[in-house]
């Protein structure tokens with residue numbers, strides 16, 4: 001027996017299950033399991049990436065000034081309080097490392113994103129799962145779960161994998177109701193899909209206890225590059241800046257993200273396509289007897305009668321070359337999370353679910 005052992009909590013982490021990308025023996029596969037933008041990044045972003053290839057011998061910028069300025073311009077924020085990470089996952093990890101340790105509690109909602117639990121355990125702290133109400137965040141339940149050990153509250157709004165969202169008034173009530181020593185983290189990975197929503201930036205500016213995380217992995221179509229960012233009050237950003245490695249985001253990622261965030265026309269186009277196809281897909285599935293909550297993100301959480309039916313439908317979809325996401329690990333065993341693809345993909349999904357349901361019940 002080795003005496004070399006990791007810190008407490010690490011071995012309680014279940015390995016993250018990514019969305020699969022292949023089906024053995026199938027070509028013409030559509031991947032709808034990781035909430036990726038079906039159209040990919042904008043042409044301006046691809047051009048920036050191509051150009052970055054000529055400077056790979058150079059270390060990246062360590063202050064991320066150009067990308068922070070671009071984000072600040074486009075979103076109307078204070079560039080000095082933006083921090084860039086290798087995906088928002090890294091910002092989430094910094095927050096846990098900085099604010100939670102052994103004996104501390106970190107709250108996430110019942111169907112919250114897996115990385116909250118993973119980063120909490122990696123920091124040696126204890127994840128606390130709070131119930132939702134019918135797959136919607138319950139602010140009262142979060143407030144009731146806070147105690148003197150609570151350090152962080154993670155809330156994705158819109159939430160993944162439910163796709164539901166709570167209103168800005170409810171988020172403000174949560175921020176105002178937390179004990180003084182608790183930091184609220186608003187994960188806005190899907191904020192760009194909600195027209196007119198600032199992801200919580202306004203609340204960050206008005207308060208000392210709210211941080212927002214954002215990503216280039218979803219609407220901007222850059223999941224493969226790993227770029228995200230955080231925005232918070234000065235006292236928090238000063239702490240996170242000390243955690244961050246100087247070269248945590250590579251230059252190709254910085255340049256590409258900068259071009260992507262400035263290409264607002266592409267962002268609007270992708271958002272509008274998503275809104276249209278999401279409504280179409282939800283209605284098509286409902287007509288086949290498969291309901292879903294009103295989604296505010298780029299995926300739909302399709303609900304089946306039970307786990308057996310959800311899994312059988314998933315197998316049928318796989319046979320048709322369609323990869324969606326099982327979410328039993330998120331306490332949603334009777335559901336499948338389906339990314340909203342382009343029109344052809346949505347039609348294939350609706351057709352295959354219809355085929356399945358006509359024989360299932």
Ligand SMILES: *Cc1c(COP(=O)(O)O)cnc(C)c1O
Pocket residue numbers: 035086087088089090113156159160187189214215216217218223226227228
């Ligand atoms: C996809 C997703 C992220 C983004 O993670 P990145 O590390 O930026 O790719 C963050 N939070 C939630 C809830 C997500 O679904």
